[in-house]
Amino acid sequence: MKQPKIVILTGAGISAESGLATFRDNNGLWEDHQIEDVATPQAFLRDPELVYRFYNARRAQLQRADVQPNAAHKSIAELQQRLGDNVTIITQNVDNLHERGGSHNVLHMHGTLLSYRCLSSHQQVYYTAPYDSNTRCHCCDPGSKVRPDIVWFGETPKYMQTIMTALSQADMFIAIGTSGQVYPAAGFVEIARDSNVHSVEINLQSAANKDLFDETWQGPASETVPAFFNTFLKTLS
Structure with a gap:
């Protein structure tokens, strides 16, 4: 069975439960x-x-x-371990909690x-x-x-060409803990939609661009992200 290509975008909401201010x-x-x-x-x-x-x-x-990675960071790392290079992790966060949670090749579009x-x-x-x-x-x-x-306001985020390519080739786009207000990241769901990529929002509170997503899961990241991926992985079995 062909493994799906998944692009994951994370924002401050995923690190809030690790003790970092949003x-x-x-x-x-x-x-x-x-x-x-x-x-x-x-x-x-x-x-x-x-x-x-x-x-x-x-x-x-x-x-x-x-300040430690939480269950959401670890769940993403486990998905990456399962699907390898088919998972692209993009973060707006400048912390290293994804890496400490077990992920690798994380695209820190706003620096570190x-x-x-x-x-x-x-x-x-x-x-x-x-x-x-x-x-x-x-x-x-x-x-x-x-x-x-x-990367400060007014400056160009990093890895944009790599991100655009990944979005255009994905089967699923997942935004976790993002506000939907900071561009260009807030526009990634539109790029995904233009490529007929299924889009999922996982958030404590719905983002400003919530209506653009095909599917929404609401709740704390440390609970909702593992629940979503557990459900998703069953479809691959």
Whole structure:
């Protein structure tokens, strides 16, 4: 039996149960900061030290002992182990909980907390410690300043061509814990529909683009994602 090709998109909702704050709260803030103050190129030019401090704090939070992958991350990893390269995992999250849950080849379209990017060479370097305007890269001589390896508002997400190809060739597209408000990710379901790909939303609360999905599962990610995949895998038996 031919194995299906599945594209999975995850957002902040999948990591919320692991102890990480979701992208925005009800006040439109991102962990007590206005988005414009910490997540744009203009913010970095205006007040780089604030931006460094913000991401240093988030990086430290991610590495706390109580922040661990939950059952949703592990369920996705198990699906990937079962179907191999037929599963493409795309995440809007900048944490490493998918990898710690057992997944590999995760496409971090918005970058990652556990790296920095050289401002001269644009090389990405795995880095877990705090860094600031005094930090210098090791890829240039002399070393250049570095910035968070995060895709900010106004910048182009990573891996877009790979993502577009995967969506066009998929049999199923699944969005987990996404708001349906942040583009281009919010438009992936439309691309899937244009290719006649079956689309599934798994969310605690329905996304802004919920009407575009063929199927919706609602509830906490740690419960609903394993339940969905258990049901789905039975169809492959």
